Amino acid sequence: MSQQTSSPVQAVEQKLKSGSKPVIDFDRFRPTRSSIRARKRHNVVMTGLVVFSFLIALVPLVSVLWVSISKGLKRLNWDFLTHNMAGVVGGNPTLTGGHGGILHAIIGTLEVTAGAMVISVPIGVMCAVFLVEYAAGGRIAKAIALLVDVMSGIPSIVAGLFAFSMFATIVGPGAVNGFSGSIALSLLMIPTVVKTSEDMLRVVPNDLREAAYALGVTKQRTITKIVLRTALPGIVSGVILAIARVIGETAPLLIASGFIVSTNFNLFSGRMTTLPVYVYNEYSQGLAVCGPGADPGCVASIRMERAWAAALVLIVIVLFLNLLGRLISKVFSVEEK
């Protein structure tokens, strides 16, 4: 550390910090050979560390993806995607030759997530509008921004407990349905939506607003027709990323939405399986019993294989949503020009 003081940049920095007038002592700035070498060494070491941290992070990340893909592909086929688990017994094959599937879980995931989206997007976007356009800089805006931050830290299981408690209090104990899960997820989504929308609204150039006001456009029309429209691609991609983040939640849905083997289209009544819950449930059932006298097609490890295949589908859905979000922000982005 000691040789750093001889670094010219730091010397200037220190002078500036101390507030004294820079009395330039050029000799001090003449780099000694050892200091140059030390700085270079330092640079190489830090570059090495940065690259190393990157490489070290790559190992587990690649491993996660590789394991999911290699284990998931085994059972991932059309039959798996178009059937649910109703009528599937243990490791026995069904009449179509498959071993059950995840159609019900895909539908459940889509509906529960859509429900969460319908709740959180209007609230989130309007809240961002409120923060940027109506209350900017005020005490209330600061308080709400703080609360949004706090909200973004709500643990997902607490969100699940909240939805469970709310429905238990309002509907009656033990009320479990897809919508309850939507509420839990929307609680996790709102802060993300607010934050990304807020950032996007702030990026909209002030000139646009002023021009609109100058033309006599009302504030509401300025916001909806100009500000929101300009910020739309950013908001949409933010929303999609927020969805990608909650679509994989397991713990809150386990509590709030339950588990069922057949397809349930009704979000508001009855249990609803989602993909992460399906993965967890398949994992936790362990081996299927293929004792003597069982069907010759019986696969004892079928549940684990189904769990990985469902996990892979979930990853593909998330990947797709991510790409969609990027695509939208890329295609419609205004500020790049």
Add this chain to the structure above:
Amino acid sequence: MKNMASSQPVNNCKSNQVSSFTEADATQSGHLADRIFKILAWTAGIVIFVALAAVTLFLILRALPAFTGSPADRASALDALSGGRVTSFLAYVGPLLFGTVIIAGLSLLVAFPISVGIALFITHYAPRKLSTLLSSVIDLLAAIPSVVYGLWGALIVVPAITGFWAWVAHYLGWIPLFSGPVAAPARSVATVALVLAVMIVPIITSVARDICAQAPRLQQEAALALGATKWETIRLAVLPFAKSGLISASMLGLGRALGETMAVLMILSPGFSYSLHLLRASTSQTIAANIASQFPEANAMGVASLIATGLVLFLITFLVNFIARRITGKGSSK
């Protein structure tokens, strides 16, 4: 983000202009729509208040029996939840809270430097094409469901890392933190913290990357022009700028780690103690994983007690975020 916030776009062109126009020629309906829209915006802002209040309220409502119910019921519920270890709520939640904080803290300790490293690699070291690719990979990883990390951790990491921990304990066992006997299979606090670190690295990185990318170009170029090495440039012109943002990014990661359920549930061998022996089995448990493992079989009083522990977790994350907010607030005001 911070420099954008300071520009505060609309404050100066607010209602006075609008109202003058409505006087002049705006139609009644435009005026009405304006007011409705304003009310809607206000409502949305207030909904945030209400939602948080509702979360607190409902949790308290459901947790209340754990404090007001008959003492015998409460004691027997806690006795059942803890396998006969404790009968008072504080004694129950204490070790859980300790375990939660230890595991989340450790994972942040591991993840933070790595995340900053990756963020810097993406923004300052990697070639442009590679960095866009890496960015999307990081975003994808941030969205991988925790249950997948749980499966991966339990099936792949645990058997693979057991030997490594044994090695660590053999050579570093004189440090109490790493003293054995090493759990075999390694379903210990250390393993869980590592898996959680892997989970939060993409989250911290994706925020840190955005912040590092926003560091003012001019200052970096000035530093380079003065002959600073790449690392000196980063240290002088990037890190000071990014400091508060990095703190809030790490708080985001910490929040995730504090509330992570499935991965902990599937990997950790839980215990109820205030032990700091990271490599041993059955030392700690987190609040979130404990709720998930006890909730299904719990009776009404047990559920109330578990929700009460959830409330404690909520308060902790609240505190963490609040403190982070204060720190970053101070950082940016300087």
Add this chain to the structure above:
Amino acid sequence: MHKNAFARGAAFVLALTISVGLAACGDNQPVPQHNSQGQVETESGHIVGEFAGSGASSQQSANEAWIAGFQYRHTGARISYDPAGSGAGVTAFLNGSVIWAGTDEPLSDDQVEQSKSVCAGSSAFELPVYVTPIALAYNLPQAGLNKPNRHLNMDPVTIAQIFQGQITRWNDRRLAELNPDVELPDLAITVIHRSDKSGTTKSLLKYMEASAGPAWPYQPGQNWPNDIGQGAKGTAGLVMTLTQAEGTFGYADVAQTNGLGTVAVRVGSSYVPATEQTAAAMLEHKVTFKPQGANSLRKVLDVDYATNKAGTYPILLISYDVVCKAYRNDANGKKADFAKSWLTYLESDSGQQQSASNAGSVPLSSNIRQGFAHSVREIGVA
């Protein structure tokens, strides 16, 4: 170029999503059911409508099999079972949101009292539907002890000492004495127990309390009482942990211990392994109904864990179904009719065979089924 590829990929996945969404709701066609003589069942039942149950996850595999069998007979019925856990299931039942609950724990007096509102004045009762032997399993593949027909011998006191960390190595003198003709490896014993609240743990702890005497100081409960060894979530997690290291020792349903070694426990003067036969013998000879009040329909089983009878394996997990004698808001008797048919099927030969071959359970003994049938007959409209 890039955008084009993106767009194509997006369109493909979108098309896939839509086509999946538009397909029928995806139920698998029922597989033909065979009765005990191996003939395909042809009788067709009269139950129509949707019925939901919820409760113990231990019963999940059995319920899968029963639902498939029941729906094959009653083609108009749609039944679901949510393995939410015994506690959650009974809560849902008492609230009236499910028709039956599966539980590893018999009802408490409070719960029976509470059930009067949902049971239209009558009260709820539980019937044993699912019995499975719990094996003490170990993983010693290097020593060649994981073979299906090799069992290590242990007595209750030894088991208690292992679970309390007093015997820590496989080649301990006390273990070697019980297994004179086995070469025990010089390995540490890692005890694996359940980390979640579970009926399996409680059954084992009851056995330990009854058979090990003063060597076992803990009260039976659904959570494991000490911090020796490691805890794992659920049977699947426990079995996975057992297989991940050598020298592990834990407990799980026999059906889940494929590839692991299991312990023959000392009963009287002999050592009894956990098999379907020994568990069935236990059920036949050493399991009785607990005495209940007059007119009570409750059938709670009392297991004599301290059995001395040769050939009976004492560690059994018993899981119950909770139903009402009569249901609230059930004027046309649809719910009662379903509950009656459902339990009748469960108790029938084909129902018991269905769960035995698909979930590894032990068929109920004839005297249990008699008492069972007696209670089922009483279900009806209030």
